[in-house]
Amino acid sequence: MKKLLYTTGLFAITVLFITSCNDEQLKEWYFEEPPLPANATVFGNESYNVGIDENSSFFVKLKGEPPFDFTYSDGEQEITITDIDTSVYEIPVMPDYTTYYKAVAVSNVMGEGSIETDSAVVNVFSVKNIFQSNFNSYVQRSENGKGRDHSSDELLLLKNASDEYARTSFYSFDLSSFVDDIASEDEFFFTFSILYSNNTTQNSIIVEASDVSIDNTIDWGSQPLDELFEKVGQSEHKSFGTDKDASTLIENQTFDLTSYVQSLIADGKSSFTLRLTLKDQNAAYLRIGSNNNSNESFRPKLEIKGQVYKPEINE
Numbered sequence: 001m002k003k004l005l006y007t008t009g010l011f012a013i014t015v016l017f018i019t020s021c022n023d024e025q026l027k028e029w030y031f032e033e034p035p036l037p038a039n040a041t042v043f044g045n046e047s048y049n050v051g052i053d054e055n056s057s058f059f060v061k062l063k064g065e066p067p068f069d070f071t072y073s074d075g076e077q078e079i080t081i082t083d084i085d086t087s088v089y090e091i092p093v094m095p096d097y098t099t100y101y102k103a104v105a106v107s108n109v110m111g112e113g114s115i116e117t118d119s120a121v122v123n124v125f126s127v128k129n130i131f132q133s134n135f136n137s138y139v140q141r142s143e144n145g146k147g148r149d150h151s152s153d154e155l156l157l158l159k160n161a162s163d164e165y166a167r168t169s170f171y172s173f174d175l176s177s178f179v180d181d182i183a184s185e186d187e188f189f190f191t192f193s194i195l196y197s198n199n200t201t202q203n204s205i206i207v208e209a210s211d212v213s214i215d216n217t218i219d220w221g222s223q224p225l226d227e228l229f230e231k232v233g234q235s236e237h238k239s240f241g242t243d244k245d246a247s248t249l250i251e252n253q254t255f256d257l258t259s260y261v262q263s264l265i266a267d268g269k270s271s272f273t274l275r276l277t278l279k280d281q282n283a284a285y286l287r288i289g290s291n292n293n294s295n296e297s298f299r300p301k302l303e304i305k306g307q308v309y310k311p312e313i314n315e
Helices: 258-266
Strands: 002-007 012-018 024-030 039-043 045-049 056-063 068-073 078-084 088-093 099-108 119-132 135-140 155-162 165-174 187-198 205-210 230-234 251-256 271-278 285-289 301-307
Touching: 039 068, 039 099, 045 056, 056 068, 056 099, 056 119, 078 088, 088 099, 135 155, 155 271, 187 258, 230 251, 230 258, 258 271
Parallel strands: 039 119, 045 119
Antiparallel strands: 002 012, 012 024, 039 056, 056 088, 068 078, 068 099, 099 119, 119 301, 135 165, 155 165, 155 285, 165 271, 187 251, 187 285, 187 301, 205 230, 205 271
């Protein structure tokens, strides 16, 4: 801590330092111009995703004669950083829940300074729930309406070779058991695994959504009409390579469904179906993980991420 005692000349300053062991030290500084007192402005409105981000941070802007000592509070403890010699200082943090960081004190050779803006926030997000698809299956044009049930297969299929031969996959989700816990800032991410690719032809996967439910009677002739679906995502147009070992992962695909699901919930609905197709009509042929895959990590999932707040303590 720095404490101004007295001046010994026109621009000479003597400062008493009190160390953490309560030892006292005197130091003198001489300046060509009068030094400016310390001033701090805290700012930042950052996000921190638990398990994804290494850390988050907030910032303090400092004015006056460096070096500075700056003290802030996270609501539970006060932390002091000493000898800051830059005008903008980044403070890395890893909070467990959304936290406001409040400036407590700032000082320099002139002693205690002033604080203009006293707080910043780091918004913490984490996974609130994970839903597995409650039903999935695929249909193919070549079935000619025979109605084969693919809902128990370990792999779903994607192919779009021509108007006469295509394979389309479906996943359904039901959020009714969780809908009362969904907040307006919650985010929704759909992930599935690509496990098989038959050639190096480039293609992309289109994801569409509908509030129409499907069951194991689905076939090419009974699938929901095209006009009931809206496009909610499309993957990068690229080759997935040639890998016919369906027991190993080629890659995971993740799509942000936040806008669609939040609008669905706002309309009082809690279940929806996703339809996956390949964009281009070519020889590309993919197999993707289903609910019944023997490897749990290859199964599709809908991840709900929400803001984490400080738990309430019941006295």
